[in-house]
Every structure is written in structure tokens, then in C-alpha cells.
Amino acid sequence: MRSLLAILASLPLTVVAGGADYVLRLDDRAQYRLYQPESPRISxxxxxxxxxxxxxxxxxxxxxxxxxxxxxxxxxxxxxxxxxxxxxxxxxxxxxxxxxxxxxxxxxxxxxxxxxxxxxxxxxxxxxxxxxxxxxxxxxxxxxxxxxxxxxxxxxxxxxxxxxxxxxxxxxxxxxxxxxxxxxxELAPPPVPPSPYRLRGDDLELRLVQRPD
Missing domain, CATH: 1.10.530.10 (Lysozyme)
Structure with missing residues (x-):
């Protein structure tokens, strides 16, 4: 089975920015959502x-x-x-x-x-x-x-x-x-860990577009 990264590397895609996550829209009309890591919880x-x-x-x-x-x-x-x-x-x-x-x-x-x-x-x-x-x-x-x-x-x-x-x-x-x-x-919320995902700006087929309402 091909990994998600391999699929992304082989297909044109659009990245839709929406708050703290991204939706990847591929030519096969599927959507893949890359979530930010959850904030650590206060016990x-x-x-x-x-x-x-x-x-x-x-x-x-x-x-x-x-x-x-x-x-x-x-x-x-x-x-x-x-x-x-x-x-x-x-x-x-x-x-x-x-x-x-x-x-x-x-x-x-x-x-x-x-x-x-x-x-x-x-x-x-x-x-x-x-x-x-x-x-x-x-x-x-x-x-x-x-x-x-x-x-x-x-x-x-x-x-x-x-x-x-x-x-x-x-x-x-x-x-x-x-x-x-x-x-x-009150306790201040712990900081959100950095996302493990990074967008490549040198790929002409990868661009940010506005999420429709």
C-alpha cells in the first residue's frame, strides 16, 4: 500500500488553509486532513x-x-x-x-x-x-x-x-x-506542539486557497 506522502508526491493537489489544520484536495476528489497536534491537557x-x-x-x-x-x-x-x-x-x-x-x-x-x-x-x-x-x-x-x-x-x-x-x-x-x-x-494552557507537517513553497502545484464558507 502506498503511503500518504507517496500519493501526495505523485498527484497534483490543492491545500486549503482553515484555522489550525489543512485539507488536501487531490485529483481523485478525496480529501485528506492534516491536523495539528492536540494541546496537552491540564489534569x-x-x-x-x-x-x-x-x-x-x-x-x-x-x-x-x-x-x-x-x-x-x-x-x-x-x-x-x-x-x-x-x-x-x-x-x-x-x-x-x-x-x-x-x-x-x-x-x-x-x-x-x-x-x-x-x-x-x-x-x-x-x-x-x-x-x-x-x-x-x-x-x-x-x-x-x-x-x-x-x-x-x-x-x-x-x-x-x-x-x-x-x-x-x-x-x-x-x-x-x-x-x-x-x-x-487558573492555569495557563500549555503551548501547542509544532505541527509535524511542512508546506513546500517551491512546488508550483501546491498553493494556498481560501476555504469556501
């Missing part, structure tokens, strides 16, 4: 390690990471909520009675099986699960944060973020912090 372990390094200097980083993983949310989101809710004060108690790092109302703490809402690990675990449930219910992080602050009933009543000054200040504050933390944990 989940590498992403987790990048997160640990980026977030490790923040308070309660290991507890927040564990609670976020168990609850199925990003640790950056839980960090942003905790910072806005309690400024990382595990003994914080609001005038309305919200408790601990994630400022759980006693009824919410009981709903997630937490008897001591001032204990950091339990508080974070319940806060992460509550956030996950709100995200699943509303299908949107901003609406979930609105419900975390103002209550799910208020979000349903107004069909979106309630017109409360506190909530309208809280949601952008948390989302901006969330996005900023995510940027610190």
Missing part, C-alpha cells in the same frame, strides 16, 4: 494543586476546600461567601441571629443536621450544601446568592433578585470576589 490533579497554592494563604482554606468539595461547589465561591458574610470570623453572630463563618440561620443549620453552627467545619459543610441546593433550585449562581442573602421565598416572589438594598449590594460583591479568586487559580 484535575494539577488544577486542584493550583487551587491549593492560590487559596492556601486565605483563612480556613483547608476546611473550605473540604466543605466545597463535599457540597459540590467551587471553593472560590465558598471563600467569597464567607468573606462577605463573616469576614472569616467563626464566632460571628448577626443581629438577625445568623451564626458562624457562613452565617447560617439556626433553622438552616438544623435542616442540614448541624447542632453547633459556630463550629467551623460543620458550619462550612452546611453552608456549602445550602449553596449547592440553591444553585440546583434556581439554576443560576446570582439567583442562588440572592436566595442565600434574602431567602428563597423572596427570590420566587420577585421572580429574580429582590429589590432589597442589602441583597443588591451583596450579590455583586460576592460574584466579583468569586471571579477574582477564580482568576488566581
Amino acid at each position: 484535575d490533579a494539577e488544577r486542584r494543586e493550583a487551587r491549593r497554592q492560590a487559596l492556601g494563604s486565605l483563612p480556613f482554606s483547608s476546611q473550605i476546600e473540604a466543605a466545597a468539595e463535599a457540597g459540590g461547589i467551587d471553593p472560590e465561591l465558598l471563600h467569597a461567601v464567607v468573606q462577605a458574610e463573616s469576614a472569616y470570623n467563626p464566632r460571628a453572630v448577626s443581629p438577625k441571629g445568623a451564626l458562624g463563618l457562613a452565617q447560617l440561620m439556626p433553622s438552616t443549620a438544623r435542616m442540614y443536621g448541624v447542632s453547633d453552627a459556630l463550629e467551623p467545619a460543620n458550619n462550612l459543610r452546611a453552608g456549602a450544601r445550602h449553596l449547592r441546593d440553591l444553585i440546583d433550585h434556581f439554576g443560576d449562581v446570582r439567583l442562588a446568592l440572592s436566595a442565600y442573602n434574602a431567602g428563597a421565598g423572596a427570590v420566587r416572589k420577585y421572580g429574580g433578585m429582590p429589590p432589597y438594598a442589602e441583597t443588591q449590594a451583596y450579590v455583586p460583591k460576592v460574584t466579583e470576589r468569586y471571579e477574582a479568586l477564580k482568576k488566581t487559580t
